[in-house]
Amino acid sequence: MNILDTLFFLVKNMIPYMIPLTIVALGGMFSERSGIVNIALEGIMVFGASFGIFYIYFLPNLFPPQITLLIALVIALISGMVFSLLHAYASINLKANQTISGTALNLFALAFHDFMARLITPNAVEGVRFENAFRIVKVPLLGDIPLIGDLLFKDVYITTYLGIVILIVASFVLYKTRFGLRLRACGEHPQAADSVGIKVNRMRYAGVLISGALAGLGGLVLVVPSTVEYTGTVSGYGFLALAVLIFGQWKPTKIFLAAAFFGLMQVIANSSGLSFFTALGINKYFYQIVPFLTTLIVLTFTSSKSAAPKAAGEPYDPGKR
Amino acid sequence: MKAFLAKPTVQKIVAALLSIFFGLIFGFLILLVASLLREKASYPFDAFYTIFTGGLRYTGLRGFGIILRFISPILLTGLSVGFAFKTGLFNIGASGQFVAGGFTAAYIAIKWTFIPLEYLWIVALLGAVLVGGIVGMISGLLKAYRNVNEVISSIMLNYIAMITVSNLISVIKDANNPSRTQPPLARIPTLGLDKIFGSNTADMGIFIAIAVALLIYVVLEKTTFGYELKACGYNRNAARYAGINDRLGITLSMTIAGALSGLGGALVYISAITKVFDSLLVLAPEGFDGISVALLGMSNPLGIIFSASFIAILKGAGPSLARSGFNDEVVKIMTAVIIYASAFSLIFREKLGALINRKGTKS
Amino acid sequence: MIDVIELRNITKIFPGIIANDDITLKVRQGEIHALLGENGAGKSTLMSVLFGLYRPEKGSIFINGQEAHIANPNDANRYGIGMVHQHFKLVHNFTVLENVVLGVETVHNGVLSMAEARKKVVELSKRYNLFVEPDHLISDISVGMQQRVEILKMLYRENNILIFDEPTAVLTPQEIDELMKIMKELISEGKTILFITHKLNEIKAVADRVSILRKGRLIDTVDVATTSKESLSEMMVGRKVMLEVEKKLAEPKEVILEVKNMSIKSKHHGKNAVHNVSFKVRRGEILCIAGIEGNGQTDLVYGLTGLSKLSSGEIHYKSVNLADKSIRYRSISGIAHIPEDRHKHGLVLDYNLAENLILQTYFTPKFQNKGFLDFKKIYTNADQVIQKYDIRSGNGSRSITRSMSGGNQQKAIVGRELETNPDLLIAVQPTRGLDVGAIEYIHKTLIDQRDQGKAVILVSLELNEVMSVSDRILVMYEGEIVGQADPAKISQQELGLYMSGSKREEVIE
Amino acid sequence: APKEEEPTYELALVTDIGTIDDKSFNQGAWEGVKQYAEENDITYQYYQPAEATTAAYVEAIGQAVDGGAKVVVTPGYMFAPAILEAQDLYPEVKFVLLDADPHDENYTEFRIEDNVYSIYYAEEQSGFLAGYAAVIDGYTSLGFMGGMAVPAVVRFGHGFVQGAEAAAVELNVDVTVKYEYLNSFAPDDAHKTKALAWYSEGVEAIFVAAGGAGLSVMAAADTLDTAKVIGVDVDQSNLSDSVITSAMKGLTTSVYEALVDYYADEFKGGVIETLDVTKDGVGLPEDFSRFTTFNQAKYDEIYAKLVNGTIVVKKDAAKVMDLVLTKVVITLIGSE
């Protein structure tokens, strides 16, 4: 494979990493921008993916594959949202330490998947097999465009497009709408928001619920292309999304770039078998740590100004100045 | 009685007990639901009893030994996370520090045969403390000098440590099995606990862990050093203003947190019980258990001794659940609910406080 | 005359304290009504009740004779009430415009349309001479500007009852003058103003009537014109207060601190925040660094105390060059620092009072033994300091500092720093936001220090304070010292010329 | 519905790391237990140790025994030290130990008692057959992905390479094999990417001996028209159309047989046995429809050669690179 082919391979294959990371990190962004730190992203992903997969498991052929996938995605989204209510309630109404409910949700989701899977699978096991008929071999017409067609319109899942739509919508909502303005105010200075009549708690609920919806969705988006059996894990992608969120400085475009960066590094990490890389003669170990090491190094040189929402992580106390 | 209940410590303990109560109730409901839906899972009451006793109803003394052995690592990772919390940092990197420390201990206990065998385990523990500390220190330095969020750096370091250890296995690999390390030559002394519990499980590690918890308590609450570290955590600028080296403080906090997790790793990998490293790329769960333990123990070292024991008991019950037709996820669900319920403790304490005050004004 | 606002029998209770105790207050249409009271008297609380931030336990509010139900700021807004809070409620990384419209945005189909808002804001700022740039970020503009944004917020909402909670505490003299003008202009348009301040001059200058609160109760409402400052302060504190600072002539002794060609890089722009500054301080004098906020005073102090690194220059203190010495070294060798920002630097808000009172001394043998803190001594020390400096708080030495009032937090810092028995005291805005009683106390303490042969560097934005407390004045402008003056000989006007950069002279010592 | 008195389970399996649907030895063994138990209406249960330590394994075995087990099946080499202990602790209970024989952690004490039946499988023969079939069928660019370099997986890999060599010599073609251990037995995007990378560089078929990780390799193959997968342990053709064959080992059958023996009072106590082609312990599935040239006849021919010893597959090479090969070039990614 020549360099161009290698490059094409890398770019094409970073998509399955970067799309779910983008979606979930954007979810985290809405939550943190409203003032609630959400370390439950991992658990919500698992939870959302579970219910999406359960649907596919029970009703694989009720509708054409793409419709089935869309319904499953909606189910993942809703279940993620419902699940995140628990985090919202604890962090907002109970003013609890936001790590507590986040950690609890992470634990719960993993165990709950196993519990449910055992109830529904005939052998009472944790893995749920599903018919994966969702790959789009080629999008008509668009797939014929040179390069772009190969990159974006062949061998794809609708989730790729969904991810891009979500990115655009998220940026728009955050920066161009009243909701976005108010949400950001609540994450920076809730007392200020309160003093101009914004219902801080309501906005924070909205932020957490959006994060739940996107994380739930992102869970399924991650799982569907990579396997035909879901065992109730998203292998740490929720935490990686958290890292992408911080790396992306809580801003949609930068999150997207951070996810792309991380996705690219992940592909490189797993492409050590390509002749281009074997020819370099570098030990596989270095490929394996590439995503994590480069992230650390990049952060070392880009973190001097943190753009973290000022009030994120603190329960809103109207009396505090 | 009133004065007793008014004490914050007492209120915290009562709140924690209530959380556990809620968790158990919820767990029981889960058992009931499962028993109604699944043919095999037909003994919810038995299962509940099993969980409640940590499986000791079946496992007896030997099970107790296993529970003791479960306590030590998560007690230390719990301390690691809790210590960082107290100094204003979130150490989500306990997992990486844990394996780094554990591997170092194993390496020393296998390779450093030039040290007399009876001291080797001590050197191995110290090595683990050192290397765990270094991993923590990286996060600390990045935070202190480059403003890198410690959450993200420690997530990255978790993976780096895991991958590194997986690749280093060849250095101390088992001749018959290239994917595993050899068992260590030197182990932590059992102090006769193996005789008491009838199996090679509990060892001196549990005492080391508890002693370290007490030490951390004293350091945090009673010493100038703890005062400095907490000041850095609560308000870095004020600490600087007061002449405390805030960067050093943050670095030291993460270093100590890392060292604690590292020691936790050593307590597993050179313990009486043989756990060897394999090359599987899985993050060490003990690190994440540490977060639960720290939260449930409210980051207080004494509370952490309690919460680590409690979670170890639940963990110990896992295998015995099969006897009643259940699996260990029930226990995990319960743990999650207990931690979630502990989020209510603030509200609960307020309510309790109000109740006491109301009674006070009446009389 | 109509009472535009009537607060009837307002009682507001916080855990352990009655912040407002059965207060009845009437405000007339078109007046500037001042509220006066010691720190913690309940002024902010009362206004927060009126603005809908707090629900009172008892009492009712009447607007224009009609009972009003104000449960949140939105309700208040509906009644035309707006408030400039003591601590500004501005989102630092939003633009001026975004802050102004927040909460009352114009939208088309949910999408923000800022063009109309911008037009209105520009118009308003022209009409009231509130010059602000709508697209600047709050974090990039001065405190005075920020206050204008707060005022714009009210005007944008077309409020006609305006509450100003200690608006002048953070302003320069010029800004205060301008604010006074603006307030008068607003009144002339028929608006009503409630004005909280600790400064009697200001009340004298603009207010029509003043209500005095003490310990949660309304003492009286009186006409400003017919009441003297002395009797106002007496009503407020409950005893006679010395309003004029009394002091002997200074007797400067040997030089304790000599700064030579000090420069410090700015964190915000490429230039030097402090540029080639040289001066001397002697024992037995109070040297005041005057200047408009943002002219390098803060950085100068950071340089002296070690919070910032010098880019060049030397600091000779008791014949040691401090330039590369640590903060700890400086504090041990007798330099105390009352910081400008008490929340950022002065206190660990999550420590209790006793723990904060040892922030500079916890490591000394007085409070520790072999690395262990001696809590008995720590609490005894706290009780002494609390008593000596009259620090009031809910739980004495065990109060979490976060819950204490700003005034008392300030007293705690002052007490702590003085207890180290420093040779050089660097006090930055030590009386910001304090009531007259507390100010009197702090001024007296500064002069006492001087009279004991200690050196004091006072950094203040407040001309009154500068003129009355200091023995010598250095004026800073754009990072340089542009003038030296003797307070006895210079007029406030002339000082103002130096501060605004219109006049400068070489200062050679 | 809830019942009252405590249950007992006559047949028990204690799982190694992973659980009974690991697409690997746990699952294979469990299916044997289950099949026998259900056919004969015997109670059965599996137990998951709390962690991967000998003490936890012994403890779980204790639970099984205490819970009424008469036969305990323990899949995986990790059980060797645990069974060394358990065979003495519970002399009246029978143990079926797969992939190992009882010994201590340091490989100094090897001892099997009458209540233990140890089964090894000749994975190298199974892998050989798969490699042979693939090359005969015209695949010349192959890949091997092992879950982890544990003895059984290593045998699969080494056998695979030797099978490819045998066929390459026979056909006089040059064959390349990419060879890597994933260090994972679970599905993961990473494995999918890895497989895609291989396929995109011309690898035609990947033999994946890595439990659930195989699912991700199949997911990769499914996105490409010509990419093929060779399954492991059991016939995995139902998992994906890309699976051309599977290198099977008779986990399920052997466990089933062991139970049959036990109930017939013929338990092979004290026996350490390697199930190979001579005992029908390993092989490929009978369905050759996904091959073009390789077929039943070819299979029978090569199988016979293995049975009669004309071909001996090496299983004791320390490293794959130590194998002497003439027509096969191995690219080892990472280390072994």
Ligand SMILES: Nc1ncnc2c1ncn2[C@@H]1O[C@H](COP(=O)(O)OP(=O)(O)OP(=O)(O)O)[C@@H](O)[C@H]1O
């Ligand atoms: N959110 C709160 N929670 C508890 N107590 C409070 C709260 N806000 C105010 N208080 C109490 O009410 C009293 C009055 O406070 P308030 O802020 O009204 O004082 P103030 O007159 O505005 O003082 P200052 O001059 O310092 O601004 C304080 O002494 C304080 O103890």
Ligand SMILES: Nc1ncnc2c1ncn2[C@@H]1O[C@H](COP(=O)(O)OP(=O)(O)OP(=O)(O)O)[C@@H](O)[C@H]1O
């Ligand atoms: N979280 C809190 N809990 C309890 N009381 C509080 C809290 N926050 C503020 N207070 C009370 O509110 C009152 C006013 O506090 P605030 O922060 O307004 O002081 P400040 O205006 O900065 O002080 P000053 O006006 O004296 O300079 C204080 O008396 C304080 O006791």
Ligand SMILES: [Mg+2]
């Ligand atoms: Mg106030």
Ligand SMILES: [Mg+2]
């Ligand atoms: Mg105040």
